[in-house]
């Protein structure tokens with residue numbers, strides 16, 4: 001049995017790898033509804049059955065198509081509508097859910113068709129628990145975080161241009177790209193994460209040295225990305241950010257609140273460096289180093305430098 | 317005209333324990349204004365000042381959320397007045413139910429310049445309610461807003477996304493969810509807390525708000541998230557010794 005059309009809403013951030021995976025799990029043909037550039041639409045063509053492109057003008061934010069998209073969903077009644085949890089995607093999903101009269105379910109990790117309903121699993125309570133839920137076909141609006149790997153390319157699907165009404169109540173008057181190097185933390189083998197224990201942006205260099213020595217990706221807690229803007233928004237770990245599963249997570253100068261650590265449970269080994277022995281991270285790690293990061297990080301970098309030259313293990 | 321700010325009275329999962337059946341034990345948690353919502357109230361205050369209007373707060377929940385403590389906590393943060401929308405549908409609320417109740421309550425305000433919201437609630441961490449509310453009101457809904465300025469009859473909105481910075485212009489009402497650090501919310505002083513007691517709070521109950529019809533997801537199972545047990549072994553000795561031990565563990569794991 002198939003579900004009928006499954007929609008994946010795609011905006012120009014393109015972080016829809018996991019949304020696509022969840023959509024494919026529903027068994028029906030996957031249609032990408034791209035609200036953004038033609039380039040984004042073309043990127044989707046090899047990984048879905050059909051692409052429908054809602055072209056938007058230079059001065060129109062994707063959000064102005066929210067009502068138009070909701071009208072389309074009401075008219076065509078897809079089995080499920082899936083998107084990522086980015087700001088723009090949430091606006092589009094919210095408008096669709098408002099029109100369909102059902103919830104937007106967040107933190108979804110998997111979904112399947114079962115007994116004529118969509119059964120899904122998602123995390124709740126800041127990542128403390130997992131719930132299994134069932135929702136009627138046609139009422140499932142699912143938000144799935146993360147994933148820049150869009151999946152294996154197949155035959156190139158046709159891209160259909162689509163016109164929907166867009167609101168003129170909001171206009172984009174200027175836009176500037178930010179040059180943060182994109183990163184895929186999910187597949188990193190070693191991750192070094194820093195938090196607010198680091199006092200100045202210039203100190204990132206010190207932690208970067210350590211990360212380089214370990215061949216690690218650099219990551220952070222939320223306030224250093226959203227707020228301090230020292231890191232790109234795709235570099236913070238946690239319930240609202242990235243999920244990692246490395247062999248080693250070195251957590252430096254971060255307290256390890258539940259919202260942060262719920263993105264790091266998959267790590268094989270967690271080593272924490274913190275000058276507060278009572279920080280939550282110290283009881284949620286494998287090895288706790290009670291130390292000032294400004295001393296511990298350079299010392300660790302130096303020690304690893306010596307070690308890597310004579311290492312017999314050579315890495316896996 | 318007024319500026320409205322929506323906020324949530326919620327428990328933090330940081331104070332919760334998860335039971336073996338996956339339910340949350342909140343006996344050690346205290347409800348409070350959700351972590352990021354004071355930022356929204358402060359941003360709303362600024363906008364209301366710039367527009368020369370009232371700032372009205374709105375929260376929604378089951379009847380139990382209304383308490384003198386909640387009212388004071390909200391009103392001491394710079395609201396001029398408060399609506400407390402209570403509804404039995406919010407005993408098991410999903411984001412669309414909540415948005416429906418908020419929309420019904422906002423219908424009590426004759427003219428709203430903007431609805432301001434926080435980034436995400438501390439318990440759900442989803443950031444969905446304001447955007448679904450925007451859908452219901454058929455207003456633009458923008459999240460990730462880091463600044464709001466008044467420009468003649470329009471609002472200028474700044475936001476920082478994952479890979480770009482934008483300036484947007486709004487010519488009508490909108491729902492704006494601000495970033496976690498859009499402004500630094502002041503800590504209420506004794507004067508603010510005393511003044512809060514004199515500010516008006518209005519309860520809007522189910523009879524006034526009307527019924528909410530919304531599909532629900534039905535829970536069929538629940539369990540604690542699998543969290544590996546970790547020893548938390550403290551590396552003792554001087555820094556050099558602790559570093560030596562850490563390096564040896566990293567090497568044993570074949571990672572250096």
Ligand SMILES: Cc1cc2nc3c(=O)[nH]c(=O)nc-3n(C[C@H](O)[C@H](O)[C@H](O)COP(=O)(O)OP(=O)(O)OC[C@H]3O[C@@H](n4cnc5c(N)ncnc54)[C@H](O)[C@@H]3O)c2cc1C
Pocket residue numbers: 194195196197198220221222223224236237238239240241242252253254255256257258259260273274275276279291292293294351352436437438439440441442
């Ligand atoms: C709805 C919601 C969602 C959230 N989602 C996320 C998320 O996805 N990811 C996330 O990271 N956070 C998230 N948070 C925020 C989270 O609750 C914490 O506030 C945040 O993770 C704290 O960041 P931090 O550890 O860097 O800072 P802090 O909590 O301030 O910790 C800094 C740590 O550094 C230590 N330190 C200070 N100086 C030194 C030094 N010289 N040497 C060594 N150690 C030092 C301190 O002892 C302290 O433990 C969320 C919050 C909410 C409400």
